[in-house]
Amino acid sequence: MPSIYLDHAATTVPRPEARDALLQWFDPAVGTGNPSSAHADGQRLRVVVEEARERAAAALSARPQEIVFTSGGTEADNLAVKGLVWAGFERGRRHLVTTAVEHPAVLDAAHWIATHEAVELTVVPPRPDGTVEVEQVLDAVRDDTALVSVMSANNELGAVNDLTALGTALRQHDVPLHTDAVQLYATRAVDVTWVDALALSAHKFGGPVGVGLLYVRRGVPIVPLHHGGGQDRGVRSGTLAAALAAACAAAMVAARADRRRLARHLPDLALRLASGLTAVDGIRRNGPQEATRRLASHVHVSIDGVDGEALTFALDQAGVRVSAGSACASGAQRSSHVLEACGIEADASIRASLGWTTTLADVDRAVEVITEVVTRLRRDAGGGFVRRGA
Ligand code: PLP
Numbered sequence: 095m096p097s098i099y100l101d102h103a104a105t106t107v108p109r110p111e112a113r114d115a116l117l118q119w120f121d122p123a124v125g126t127g128n129p130s131s132a133h134a135d136g137q138r139l140r141v142v143v144e145e146a147r148e149r150a151a152a153a154l155s156a157r158p159q160e161i162v163f164t165s166g167g168t169e170a171d172n173l174a175v176k177g178l179v180w181a182g183f184e185r186g187r188r189h190l191v192t193t194a195v196e197h198p199a200v201l202d203a204a205h206w207i208a209t210h211e212a213v214e215l216t217v218v219p220p221r222p223d224g225t226v227e228v229e230q231v232l233d234a235v236r237d238d239t240a241l242v243s244v245m246s247a248n249n250e251l252g253a254v255n256d257l258t259a260l261g262t263a264l265r266q267h268d269v270p271l272h273t274d275a276v277q278l279y280a281t282r283a284v285d286v287t288w289v290d291a292l293a294l295s296a297h298k299f300g301g302p303v304g305v306g307l308l309y310v311r312r313g314v315p316i317v318p319l320h321h322g323g324g325q326d327r328g329v330r331s332g333t334l335a336a337a338l339a340a341a342c343a344a345a346m347v348a349a350r351a352d353r354r355r356l357a358r359h360l361p362d363l364a365l366r367l368a369s370g371l372t373a374v375d376g377i378r379r380n381g382p383q384e385a386t387r388r389l390a391s392h393v394h395v396s397i398d399g400v401d402g403e404a405l406t407f408a409l410d411q412a413g414v415r416v417s418a419g420s421a422c423a424s425g426a427q428r429s430s431h432v433l434e435a436c437g438i439e440a441d442a443s444i445r446a447s448l449g450w451t452t453t454l455a456d457v458d459r460a461v462e463v464i465t466e467v468v469t470r471l472r473r474d475a476g477g478g479f480v481r482r483g484a
Pocket of ligand 1: 166169245
């Protein structure tokens with residue numbers, strides 16, 4: 095029986111358009127040359143990079159000069175958090191606001207700069223569903239706030255934040271807003287109107303691992319992380335990766351073109367998966383109730399009466415690829431800071447994430463297997479279990 099891949103939020107299936115672009119420009123016949131070299135081979139690849147930049151910018155309704163290619167989401171988030179806070183020092187600003195549910199690429203960067211650069215950090219807690227209250231973020235903003243960083247959508251719960259309201263208010267306070275949109279792009283339109291910086295990662299929407307980008311609004315000062323050859327207007331030194339940039343842009347265009355189809359079909363699949371799982375006693379869905387506040391791709395459930403590690407192992411053995419974790423910090427599995435911040439208690443939890451290749455058959459088989467595995471693990475553990483949630 096082939097495995098069922100429901101871990102698209104961790105990394106999705108490469109799109110053929112991205113694969114073709116990658117292979118085309120990693121071919122020795124046309125892919126040899128440094129885009130910064132003045133000779134014809136270098137200039138050919140320079141054109142590839144600049145065309146990729148134009149395509150990426152168009153997909154975000156941004157300008158090409160606002161796109162900085164990076165090695166992925168982690169670098170883009172680090173560049174935004176550290177680079178925009180450092181730039182704030184010029185204006186005497188040393189305060190940073192972020193949220194407790196950010197990906198470690200933001201949260202750990204924020205803690206690092208707070209520890210090493212005498213920056214004061216305010217971490218705003220989420221609502222129990224993983225979304226962040228705009229008013230609470232605005233309450234944390236001060237005259238010396240250098241940056242606010244709030245994710246567009248949470249990677250575990252799929253909770254979507256209202257960045258238009260936040261960005262509009264922050265602009266009145268002249269405080270830049272960065273958002274990690276890594277999880278959003280595959281299924282939703284990304285709008286840069288009200289943000290000053292926005293991070294994306296290609297492998298979350300069908301491009302290769304190892305490339306992403308940071309959108310930085312024109313005129314917003316940012317201090318580089320890397321020093322070197324001064325590529326990308328000095329914001330990101332390092333030889334420009336033509337094949338990766340081309341593949342990233344190709345994936346962006348393909349994913350964007352596929353969103354309408356996904357919007358028609360993913361919510362039904364996610365609902366079917368969630369309904370199938372929550373029909374089992376002691377399984378609850380987490381995250382926002384309203385569809386508008388939740389990514390169509392994410393189904394996160396808490397499961398009572400099973401050991402998280404045993405569940406991960408058994409599901410993998412049974413061929414169902416999902417992300418599993420526990421809300422409890424004492425277990426051998428890494429606890430989830432997101433579930434803890436949201437106050438979600440469970441013996442085990444699963445994030446099943448759907449993507450552009452997910453079918454009805456995948457979902458139905460996953461419900462069957464997860465139900466079987468949970469029932470078996472509970473039976474092996476002695477039958478009865480304590481229901482934690484309401
Ligand atoms: N931000 C979010 C919300 C993510 O989900 C991830 C990856 O899981 C990252 C950042 C890091 O991206 P990358 O894997 O490209 O470094």
